[in-house]
Amino acid sequence: MPSAKQVSSGVIKNERKEKMANNEDKSKLIAYCGLCCADCFGYKGKIADLSRDLRKELRDSKFERFANFLSTYSFGAVYKDYRKCYEVLGAMVRFRCKKGCKDGGGPPFCKMRKCCQKKKINGCWECEEFETCKNLDFLKPVHEDGHIKNLRTLKRKGVKEFIKGKRYW
Numbered sequence: 593m594p595s596a597k598q599v600s601s602g603v604i605k606n607e608r609k610e611k612m613a614n615n616e617d618k619s620k621l622i623a624y625c626g627l628c629c630a631d632c633f634g635y636k637g638k639i640a641d642l643s644r645d646l647r648k649e650l651r652d653s654k655f656e657r658f659a660n661f662l663s664t665y666s667f668g669a670v671y672k673d674y675r676k677c678y679e680v681l682g683a684m685v686r687f688r689c690k691k692g693c694k695d696g697g698g699p700p701f702c703k704m705r706k707c708c709q710k711k712k713i714n715g716c717w718e719c720e721e722f723e724t725c726k727n728l729d730f731l732k733p734v735h736e737d738g739h740i741k742n743l744r745t746l747k748r749k750g751v752k753e754f755i756k757g758k759r760y761w
Contacts, residue, residue, distance in 0.1 A: 619755050621635070626740070627731070627742060634688055640685050647681050655674075703730075704727050717743045
């Protein structure tokens with residue numbers, strides 16, 4: 593068990609990054625849908641960390657007062673929405689995944705996870721229907737066809753080669 597000092601100093605975070613650099617550990621992060629959790633901003637945590645740090649800096653500098661003041665002028669009208677911006681940063685802080693989807697992370701409503709578990713397969717790439725599967729459609733607005741390209745690569749080359757090669761997000 594890590595000490596509080598190790599956690600606060602980032603030792604744990606560095607250990608996680610070292611593990612992610614190891615392709616064998618990355619293979620455990622291939623989601624059922626063909627996306628790789630190691631490529632996800634929620635799993636990496638960088639955006640969440642930056643958002644947390646920016647919120648702290650904004651609080652410490654009492655930026656809200658400045659934003660309120662600027663919002664009274666035409667050139668600073670955009671600052672009237674400062675609270676919404678601050679709330680969005682808060683949502684970004686909370687958007688984190690500490691586990692890959694196969695370890696219980698990711699969206700709890702994931703249809704691909706349930707389907708693959710029911711079929712007893714490692715991922716959609718082991719299913720003959722993935723090219724036309726409607727369960728994968730909800731990924732298209734964000735990932736376009738990235739997950740389909742990944743699934744094709746996984747099917748054709750296997751997990752080890754997929755991890756070493758180009759992955760789409």
